[in-house]
Amino acid sequence: MQKTRVLTGITTSGTPHLGNYVGAIKPAIEASQDANVQSYYFLADLHSLIKCQDPRRVRESRLEIAATWLALGLDTDNAIFYRQSDIPEIPELTxxxxxxxxxGLMNRAHAYKAAVAENEATGQQDPDKGVTMGLFGYPVLMAADILMFNANKVPVGRDQIQHIEMARDMAGRFNHLFKGQYFTLPEAVVDERVEVLGGLDGRKMSKSYNNTIPLFAAEKKLLKLVRKIKTNSLEPGEPKDPEGCTLFQIYAAFATPGETADMRRRYLEGIGWGEAKDELFDYLNTHLREPRERYMALMEDPGHIEAVLQKGAERARxxxxxxxxxxxxxxxxxRFI
Incomplete structure (x- = not known):
């Protein structure tokens, strides 16, 4: 039986945070252990250049993200784990x-339209001011990532569905023009169960809002950040609604159903915010301690990470x-002959 091909890209433009883990890393690592699936996971470092022109940050992010996935148990014997920039066939296919x-298809891309709309809203005479060809052609590079390995399924958020549809359009047109079945038409997979965590200020945890909690923050920093999470003014002893509470949401994303039910009861009984924050810190610190230690060891051994990525690149190529x-x-x- 032919394995289903599932492909996931990880943009190397920041430090992985709790929201990344819950929304993408954890389900992807679980999928990497499925013997019936051929998984492709890649560091989308070419994509990162669209938004980040700081070479030091790009280098750091590539190392941090690779170390994170390995520390959390990515099965690199089953899954193919590689850097996008190590596969020269991808830019050629682009x-x-x-x-x-x-x-006209690129004109309708969400990111490009948003950039143009922002320029028009601020009265810029040139609607394309600040728009690079990297930003404009981003969906083509993404299509090459997907079609290079004829992925059947591509897990994405709702905002990325358009890019999968564009990849299908390009694949279909290429097949038609050159009269062959060169590319599989990929399908977008949107998991509605994937949780979007709130950040320190209650908004979606995102690097753009500067409200994240790094996944492997040192113990003291983790405690400091957890204590900064925004709460309301309810006093200890007053019942608290766990729904919509960032503290409870983060706890529930990591805890077992039984532990979550117990914490929900304590909220309704009036747990104090200070106690709730201490409980969250203790839980996160305990459950992330071992992977944090593996992460720190990997960060001290970039040669090992490089060897893993080179092995993945060989399999991908x-x-x-x-x-x-x-x-x-x-x-x-x-060639002629």
């Missing part, structure tokens, strides 16, 4: 797809190179 992709050779022949760029 160009082939660019040559069949309509500019073993698939990418033959497909790229076939595509070159399809468009007329094959």
């Amino acid at each position: 160009w082939l797809l660019s040559c069949v992709c309509a500019k 073993a698939e990418a190179a033959p497909l790229m050779d076939r595509l070159r022949h399809a468009v007329g760029l094959g």
Whole structure:
């Protein structure tokens, strides 16, 4: 039986936080252990250059994210784990797809439209001010990531569904123009059960809002950040509604159903906010202690991480190179003999 191919990209533009773990990392690592699925996980470092032109930050983020996934138990024997920039066939495929992709399709991309709308709202004469070709052509690179490995399913948030539809459009057009079944049409997978955690200020935990709790923050920093989580003015002894409470939401995302039910009861009985924050810190610190230690050890051994990524790149290129050779022949760029 042919395995279902599932592909996930991780943009290397920041430090992984609790929201990343709950929303993407944890379910992806669980999927990496499924013998019936061929998983592809890659560090989307070419994508990161669209928003970040700080080489030091890009380097740090690549190392931090790779170490995070390995520390949390990514099965790199089953899953193929690689850096996007280590696969030269991906930018080459990006160009082939660019040559069949309509500019009008890119004009409708959410990120580009948002940039134009912001320029118009601030009275800029040039609606494209600040828009790079990286931002404009981002969906083509994303399509190349997906189509390079003929992924069947791509787990995404709702805001990314459009990009999967664009990849399908490019794949279908390429197949039609060059008269062959070169690409599988990928499907977007949106898991409505995936939880979006609140941050320190109650809004969605996001680097954009500067309200995150790093996944592997040192013990003292973790305690300091947990104590900064916004709560209301209810006193100890007053019943508290766990629904919509960031403290409770984060606790429930990590705790067992039984532990969550017990904490819900304590909220209704009037647990004090200070006690609730201490309980959350103790729980997170206990459950993240071992992976944090593995993470710190990995950060001190970049050579090991590099070896894992190079092994993944070899496996990825073993698939990418033959497909790229076939595509070159399809468009007329094959060798003469």
